[in-house]
Amino acid sequence: MGVFANEDQESSGHEQVVFCHDKPTGLKAIIGIYSTALGPALGGTRFYPYATEDDALRDVLDLSRGMAYKNALAGLDHGGGKAVIWGDPEQGKSEALLRAYGRFVQSLNGRYYTACDVGTYVADMDVVARETRFVTGRSVEHGGAGDSSILTAWGVFQGMRAAAEHMWGTPTLAGRRVGVAGLGKVGKVLTRHLLEDGAAVVATDVSEKALAWARETYPQVDLVADADALITSDIDVYAPCALGGALNDDSVAALRAKVVAGGANNQLAHPGIEKVLADRGILYAPDYVVNAGGVIQVADEIEGFNFERAKLRANRIYDTTRDILRLADAEGVPPAVAADRLAERRMAEVGRLRTIHLA
Numbered sequence: 001m002g003v004f005a006n007e008d009q010e011s012s013g014h015e016q017v018v019f020c021h022d023k024p025t026g027l028k029a030i031i032g033i034y035s036t037a038l039g040p041a042l043g044g045t046r047f048y049p050y051a052t053e054d055d056a057l058r059d060v061l062d063l064s065r066g067m068a069y070k071n072a073l074a075g076l077d078h079g080g081g082k083a084v085i086w087g088d089p090e091q092g093k094s095e096a097l098l099r100a101y102g103r104f105v106q107s108l109n110g111r112y113y114t115a116c117d118v119g120t121y122v123a124d125m126d127v128v129a130r131e132t133r134f135v136t137g138r139s140v141e142h143g144g145a146g147d148s149s150i151l152t153a154w155g156v157f158q159g160m161r162a163a164a165e166h167m168w169g170t171p172t173l174a175g176r177r178v179g180v181a182g183l184g185k186v187g188k189v190l191t192r193h194l195l196e197d198g199a200a201v202v203a204t205d206v207s208e209k210a211l212a213w214a215r216e217t218y219p220q221v222d223l224v225a226d227a228d229a230l231i232t233s234d235i236d237v238y239a240p241c242a243l244g245g246a247l248n249d250d251s252v253a254a255l256r257a258k259v260v261a262g263g264a265n266n267q268l269a270h271p272g273i274e275k276v277l278a279d280r281g282i283l284y285a286p287d288y289v290v291n292a293g294g295v296i297q298v299a300d301e302i303e304g305f306n307f308e309r310a311k312l313r314a315n316r317i318y319d320t321t322r323d324i325l326r327l328a329d330a331e332g333v334p335p336a337v338a339a340d341r342l343a344e345r346r347m348a349e350v351g352r353l354r355t356i357h358l359a
């Protein structure tokens with residue numbers, strides 16, 4: 001298979017990459033641990049029908065690296081990790097497969113904690129938990145924190161408030177027009193926070209069910225045909241809340257909003273696009289900073305979930321976003337670069353403490 005000849009992996013700087021194979025259940029998983037400098041790696045399991053093994057490997061390497069940065073800036077005592085299960089979650093998921101996966105997670109003996117991601121749900125984590133104690137994001141019935149999108153949306157709202165303050169001088173969206181692309185778990189809750197704050201919301205989704213929900217629940221929300229129509233409409237803030245890659249050369253050139261802050265992961269389609277945004281005078285609140293509420297929620301569960309404690313930590317996304325935007329101005333770099341620098345600084349400074357020998 002030649003995995004160690006893979007050039008992505010050789011240059012990725014990951015601590016550990018584990019290939020897990022259980023033929024009878026069809027499990028093919030890769031667990032990526034980018035860093036444990038700040039503590040056990042934490043990040044969800046993506047169940048996805050990748051076209052090739054290389055695609056799966058590339059994704060887990062990118063995602064686990066991203067989690068190291070996200071966890072560092074969320075102030076968590078967790079390093080970055082992520083896992084992918086290569087397969088179709090609709091067809092391939094079974095109790096035995098999830099439990100086989102759980103045994104591989106257990107075999108890492110706490111170097112990696114898993115949770116939900118695209119294609120996996122709290123009920124799946126309850127099954128995984130029958131084989132490993134290194135799992136979080138479980139159902140409320142099993143002592144878990146439940147749906148992590150609640151604090152994800154709350155954190156995005158806090159980050160957006162900080163960006164609004166940086167751009168317009170007041171930490172509120174009142175009187176602004178916010179475009180929400182994707183009315184899924186995060187987009188729906190974010191819409192509620194925005195309306196309660198006095199913003200006008202324009203939204204879009206590819207799902208008729210999501211649109212019907214919006215018509216029924218919030219008739220005051222303007223619905224537009226697609227993301228292209230959203231970004232060219234008269235909005236002050238763009239909140240990508242669907243899939244990754246929302247900010248590409250075309251969308252950034254067409255965007256009318258002055259601020260971007262949304263829940264989607266990996267919003268920047270390619271390196272360099274953060275500079276295009278900055279050159280156009282668009283303030284980008286880095287995705288992994290503002291969408292950290294979900295990982296804050298599941299990290300809290302490891303201690304025994306307390307919603308108020310987790311929410312207090314998610315409130316700090318406001319301060320972190322504000323600090324990053326100020327640092328970006330001070331250092332003359334785009335906010336995405338400032339965020340990376342701050343995360344790397346915390347990983348180095350706090351990670352170094354482990355060199356102090358404890359008898």
Ligand SMILES: NC(=O)c1ccc[n+]([C@@H]2O[C@H](COP(=O)([O-])OP(=O)(O)OC[C@H]3O[C@@H](n4cnc5c(N)ncnc54)[C@H](O)[C@@H]3O)[C@@H](O)[C@H]2O)c1
Nearest residue numbers: 148149152182183184185186205206207242263264265294
């Ligand atoms: N749920 C969390 O706790 C969490 C945490 C961090 C990051 N995120 C990220 O936030 C984003 C949304 O997550 P979610 O949990 O709400 O997912 P979700 O699947 O519940 O919602 C996504 C929504 O986007 C819609 N959509 C898909 N393609 C679209 C398109 N081209 N245009 C418009 N709408 C489109 C879907 O129909 C769906 O309603 C994802 O990128 C996810 O990785 C989620």
